[in-house]
Amino acid sequence: MALVLFFCSSRFELDELAIAINRHFGDRPVIGCTTAGEIGPAGCCEGSLSGASFSSASFVAGSAHIDALKAVVPAQVETVTAELREQVGNGSGDSFALLLTDGLSGREESIAHSFQAALGDVPMVGASAGDDQRLVTTHVFADGAFRSDSAAFVVLRTSLPFKVFRSHHFVGGDEALVVTEADAERRIVSEINGLPAAAEYARAAGLGIADLNASLCVRTPMVVRIRGNDYVRAVGRVNADGSLQLFSAIEPGVVLHVAHSVGMTEIRRALFEELRQHVGEPSMVLGFNCIHCKLEAQIDEFHSAIETLFMDNHVIGFNSYGEQFMGIHVNQTLTGVAIGKTEVRCDA
Amino acid sequence: MHNDPNANELVALQSEVARLKKVVAALVARAENTSDLTDSDFGVFQATLLLEDQVRSRTQELRSALHRLETTNRALDESNALFQAIFDLMPNPVALSSMQDATLLKVSRSFADFFGYRPAEMVGKRTGSEQLKFWSDPDQRAQYRAAAEAAMGETVRFEGKALRRDGSVAQVVLTGRTINVCGKRFLMTDVRDVTEEARRGAHLRSLSEHDALTGLPNRRLFLERLNQAMTQARQNASPLAVCYLDLDGFKEVNDRLGHQAGDDVLVEAANRLVAAVRGSDTVGRLGGDEFAILLPGLPASGNFDEILRRILNTVRRPYALKAGSVDGIGASIGFTVYPDDDVPAQTLLEHADQSMYAVKRAGKNHFRRFRGNTP
Numbered sequence: 001m002a003l004v005l006f007f008c009s010s011r012f013e014l015d016e017l018a019i020a021i022n023r024h025f026g027d028r029p030v031i032g033c034t035t036a037g038e039i040g041p042a043g044c045c046e047g048s049l050s051g052a053s054f055s056s057a058s059f060v061a062g063s064a065h066i067d068a069l070k071a072v073v074p075a076q077v078e079t080v081t082a083e084l085r086e087q088v089g090n091g092s093g094d095s096f097a098l099l100l101t102d103g104l105s106g107r108e109e110s111i112a113h114s115f116q117a118a119l120g121d122v123p124m125v126g127a128s129a130g131d132d133q134r135l136v137t138t139h140v141f142a143d144g145a146f147r148s149d150s151a152a153f154v155v156l157r158t159s160l161p162f163k164v165f166r167s168h169h170f171v172g173g174d175e176a177l178v179v180t181e182a183d184a185e186r187r188i189v190s191e192i193n194g195l196p197a198a199a200e201y202a203r204a205a206g207l208g209i210a211d212l213n214a215s216l217c218v219r220t221p222m223v224v225r226i227r228g229n230d231y232v233r234a235v236g237r238v239n240a241d242g243s244l245q246l247f248s249a250i251e252p253g254v255v256l257h258v259a260h261s262v263g264m265t266e267i268r269r270a271l272f273e274e275l276r277q278h279v280g281e282p283s284m285v286l287g288f289n290c291i292h293c294k295l296e297a298q299i300d301e302f303h304s305a306i307e308t309l310f311m312d313n314h315v316i317g318f319n320s321y322g323e324q325f326m327g328i329h330v331n332q333t334l335t336g337v338a339i340g341k342t343e344v345r346c347d348a
Numbered sequence: 349m350h351n352d353p354n355a356n357e358l359v360a361l362q363s364e365v366a367r368l369k370k371v372v373a374a375l376v377a378r379a380e381n382t383s384d385l386t387d388s389d390f391g392v393f394q395a396t397l398l399l400e401d402q403v404r405s406r407t408q409e410l411r412s413a414l415h416r417l418e419t420t421n422r423a424l425d426e427s428n429a430l431f432q433a434i435f436d437l438m439p440n441p442v443a444l445s446s447m448q449d450a451t452l453l454k455v456s457r458s459f460a461d462f463f464g465y466r467p468a469e470m471v472g473k474r475t476g477s478e479q480l481k482f483w484s485d486p487d488q489r490a491q492y493r494a495a496a497e498a499a500m501g502e503t504v505r506f507e508g509k510a511l512r513r514d515g516s517v518a519q520v521v522l523t524g525r526t527i528n529v530c531g532k533r534f535l536m537t538d539v540r541d542v543t544e545e546a547r548r549g550a551h552l553r554s555l556s557e558h559d560a561l562t563g564l565p566n567r568r569l570f571l572e573r574l575n576q577a578m579t580q581a582r583q584n585a586s587p588l589a590v591c592y593l594d595l596d597g598f599k600e601v602n603d604r605l606g607h608q609a610g611d612d613v614l615v616e617a618a619n620r621l622v623a624a625v626r627g628s629d630t631v632g633r634l635g636g637d638e639f640a641i642l643l644p645g646l647p648a649s650g651n652f653d654e655i656l657r658r659i660l661n662t663v664r665r666p667y668a669l670k671a672g673s674v675d676g677i678g679a680s681i682g683f684t685v686y687p688d689d690d691v692p693a694q695t696l697l698e699h700a701d702q703s704m705y706a707v708k709r710a711g712k713n714h715f716r717r718f719r720g721n722t723p
Contacts, residue, residue, distance in 0.1 A: 109389040113396045180374040184388055194367030226397050249389035253378020327396040 001025075003061035003154065005098075005286070006032035006051030006141070007039075007318035010131040014139060014146040017049075022144050029063050031152045032141035033100040036130030036291040037319035043307045044294065044319075046132065052284055052316045060157045062087030065142035067150045069107040074114040077153075081118035084155040093159035096337055098286070099126025101151035103138040103321030106187055108329035109249045111151055116327030122155065123164040125335050126324035127288030127317075128247075135236060135245075138321065161340035163278040166325040168333040169267045172223040172230045172257030175204055184251040189244045192256070196242040201235070204258045212238055215299050218292040221332055222256040230259060234292050234331035236321070247292075247322050247331045264297065265305045268334060272313045279340030287317035287336040294319045296332075313338075440538045443470075447526055447533035450474045450493065462539060464513030484509035484517045496524040496535050510539070519543040559633040561611055562618035570632030570640050574693040577630075577644040578686055588644040589652055589685050592700035593621070595637035595663065596678035596712040605671045612669050613677060620662040625655070640697060646685075656681055656715040664713070680707040684718035 004025055008017065014034070021030055032051070040050030054061060062084035066072055088095060097119050101108055108128055116124045129138035139146040177200065181191035192200040202212040205220045217238070223230035233256060237245040275282065287310065297303035309315075315336075323335035381387070431454065435442055441459035445452050452470050460467040463482065473480050476489045483489045488508040495504045506522040523538040557569035565573065574590060581588045595617060602610035614637065621631045621639060630642040643655065663679040682703025684696055691699065699718040707716045 106389070109392045109396075113392045116396070178371045178374055180370050184390065191370075194370040226394060227401055229397075231393075231397075249393050251378070251388050251390045253374040253376075253381075254390060255375070326400055328393055328400065 001028050001053050002056045002059040003054045003063060003156065004028060004030040004032075004051060005054070005154075005316075006030065006049055007035045007316075008032060008049040009038065009047045010034040010134070010138070011047050012049070018141065018145050021141070029061060030141065030144075031063050031065075031098075031100060031154055033127075033129035033152070033318070034131055034139045034146070035318035036133050036321065037294055039287060039289060039310055039315050039317040039319070041311070041314075041316075043311055044303070050316055050318070052286070054156060054158075058158050058160050060088050060091065060093075061154060063142070063152065063154045065140065065147065065150055065152045066111075067147055069102055069105040069111065069149050069151055072107065072111065072151075074110070074117070077111060077114035078118045080153050081115060081155075084153060085122075088155045088157045091157065093157050094162070095122045095155055095157040096162055096164055097122050097124040097126075098154040098156070098337075099124060099151060099324050100140050100154075101126060101128055101324070102140060102149050103128035103130050103247075104135065105149050105151075106185065106249075107151075108322055108324060112324040112329050113327050115153060119155075123326060123337075124324065125164045125166075125286070125288070125326075125337050127320035127335065128322035128324075128329075130291060130319060130321050133291060158339070160283070161279040161342070162337055163275055164325070164337045165271060165275060166323065166330065166333050166335045167268055167271045168230075168232065168330070169261050169264045170221060170223055170230060170232050170259040170332060171262050172225055172259040175257065177201065177204055177222065177256040177258070179250060179252050179254045179256065182250050182252050182254075184249065187246040187248065187250055188239070189246060189250055190241070197244045198238050198242045201244060201258070209242075214295065218295040218332075219299060220258050220260060221292065223259040224254055224256060230257070231328075231330050232259065232292075232332035234290065234322075248329055261296065264293065265302050265309070268306065268309055271334070272309060275313070275338040279338050281341055282314050282338045283341040285313050285315045285317075285336055285338045287315040287334055288320045288323045289317060289334045290323060290332045291319040291321060292332045293334060438538070440540050442539070443537050445475060445535050445537070447493075447497070447535050450476060452480070453534065459539065462512070462518075462541065463510070481511055484511045492522055492524065493535070496526055499524075499526070501526055501528070507542075510541075519546045562615050562633050564618050564622070564639070565630060565632040567632065567634050567640075570630060570634070570642065571693050571697070573630050573632075574642055574696065577642055578693060581644060581686055584645070586645050586647070587685050587687060588642065589646060589683050590696045590700045591641040591643065591656070591659075591681050591683040591715075592634075592697065592704040593639040593641060593659070593663075593679050593681045594704055594708065595639075596680055596708075597676045598637040601667075601674055601677065605669070605674070609669050609671045609674070613667050613674065616667055617663055617677070620665070621659065624659050624662045640700070652683065652685075652715075652717070656683070660713065660715065678713040680704050680712045681715035682707055682718060683715060689718060 038045045038048045038050040064080045064083055066076055066080060099112060099115055101111055129140055131138045137148050139148050140150045140152050142152040177192045179189050179192055180194045182189045189197045191197055198212055199209045202209045205216060207216060217235040221232045221234050223232050233250060234247040235244045236247045239245055297306045317336060322329055322331050323333045325335050435454060435456040438456055441462040442456045443452055443459045444454040451472060451474050455467050455470050457467060460470055470480060475482055492506045495506055503523060503525045508520055510518045510520040512518060519542045521540045521542050525536050527534050527536060557566060559566050577588050598613060601613055618633060625631060625641060628645060632640045634640050660679055663677060667674040667677060682700045684699040686696055689696060689699055703716045703718040707714050
């Protein structure tokens with residue numbers, strides 16, 4: 001076994017779970033994190049544990065972790081990445097990288113960027129750990145223990161075909177919402193357009209402040225537009241002081257737009273079809289589905305369609321507080337890697 | 349008319365202006381700080397995206413450049429293959445070499461075959477190098493290239509002897525022409541193997557200069573040799589004699605025993621004449637039963653009786669033909685001596701002929717020297 005990956009509810013007694021895992025897997029490398037919901041062969045669950053193992057027959061894995069993310073500098077990520085690449089070596093097949101990071105550290109942008117920069121051509125996908133929507137503390141499991149303010153780094157080399165992906169389904173409107181006051185470090189927006197953030201966001205979404213709730217936040221998130229592409233800045237919580245807690249980086253002067261969905265189910269159905277064209281029947285799709293996507297599907301009552309898609313395509317993963325893809329940290333996406341069954345032939 | 353806004357409206361307007369100012373200030377501050385995006389997490393996010401965008405577009409550019417390169421390479425390969433195919437279609441072996449250093453750049457398969465190499469063994473090597481010796485006489489290589497150089501783009505024809513890998517030598521005619529492509533000069537050479545032709549030419553020449561029946565030089569070659577001998581005679585001050593010989597009794601044999609017997613007599617007589625003279629002498633057949641004999645390098649006080657008698661005697665001997673033994677063949681010989689008789693070759697022959705007729709008139713089977721036109 002080259003690697004074991006698992007995703008578990010934050011409601012487990014984590015210390016006892018760690019003991020059980022260590023007892024069961026011994027010296028084998030095990031990486032995991034807490035979630036806001038688990039995805040596995042049984043569909044989309046809560047309060048459970050899902051996971052996958054990567055056989056040594058098809059994979060070579062390297063893994064490491066970094067603690068104290070708040071103080072981490074790019075050089076540390078570079079060092080860790082170099083170690084991983086050494087562990088994995090230069091044999092046959094191609095490599096991809098996984099990142100599991102604390103979902104409340106607020107350091108995903110920097111870490112994802114540093115990791116991808118150090119990886120070069122090796123594509124990276126990742127996700128922010130969850131805590132069942134309590135937004136208190138999230139954990140990453142590495143080196144035999146659950147850790148907060150920590151990130152786990154994995155590089156996998158395989159002769160199986162694989163394809164990394166990021167799927168999103170929101171398009172922003174025209175109206176510009178200028179962030180005029182924000183706490184960048186804590187990802188809190190207190191003012192938009194010179195007005196209290198929550199009220200102005202509600203107005204732009206066509207509602208009163210009294211109607212601003214979790215449903216609105218997941219159904220009409222705000223996006224930033226960069227080079228014509230929209231990236232969701234998910235609102236995790238509306239604070240009592242009228243400010244907004246975001247799941248990704250923000251700062252004064254950033255222009256936001258209220259966005260609407262263009263159809264999650266159809267977009268994901270097309271995604272899985274495309275993935276199958278790349279890798280054939282997948283042996284597994286590691287999928288990191290933003291908690292807001294899950295909520296959106298539940299609110300608009302198409303969750304079972306999404307769940308069926310996941311089960312049909314052998315998705316193993318979890319509901320995350322953010323997703324990482326090729327060096328960027330994003331929200332409200334489905335991000336991951338699809339892995340095929342049949343070895344890639346050299347003469348193919 | 350109360351056009352002035354009331355106090356509340358004024359406050360509202362002022363607050364709106366302040367709000368808009370704040371919006372503008374936030375935008376301006378961020379816009380002005382974008383030079384160092386990596387200072388903030390959002391900046392990192394934005395920078396990564398822009399970088400990814402750049403990488404994607406660069407990757408796209410690279411991919412399309414690669415595609416263009418592949419397309420160009422394919423076109424180049426096709427062009428090369430076409431070039432080679434055209435080369436191979438040429439009726440004669442052809443080769444393209446650099447004028448600068450004589451490196452072979454392309455050869456047709458027939459060129460390689462002709463010299464006994466594989467094309468790959470030739471391309472990239474210099475002609476005249478240790479591995480590629482094409483000339484039986486190495487000087488001819490330089491002569492050919494110099495001739496091509498001097499022709500300044502016009503076609504040059506060069507005859508030489510080519511050396512094949514197996515050591516055999518072929519007579520060749522090279523047709524060369526320099527061409528100028530992209531500032532570089534090349535030499536296109538067409539090789540024609542004329543070994544066989546040369547051999548055939550020599551045979552044809554022999555046919556045109558010899559008598560088919562006896563194999564003796566005919567009148568043309570005899571006169572040519574006579575001319576050469578006259579030059580030599582002047583230079584060496586040693587006289588030469590020209591004899592005109594007509595067989596006596598030949599017509600009777602022909603009439604009595606047929607043409608074949610006549611021909612047999614002619615061949616036998618020719619052989620006897622050749623046997624009777626020195627190797628440096630020339631016996632020719634002028635036609636019918638008339639022969640000419642050139643005797644060069646005689647002593648100044650030449651006495652010709654002995655040799656002429658020997659000739660008469662050898663002709664007179666009986667002829668053993670298939671039809672039976674034939675007697676009664678003889679010869680009448682007229683001769684003249686140069687430079688005593690200082691006239692052109694043709695006239696010498698005429699003078700000898702005249703003397704020969706004089707012998708005939710006097711009773712045949714003898715010889716007589718020409719002594720001027722007055723008998």
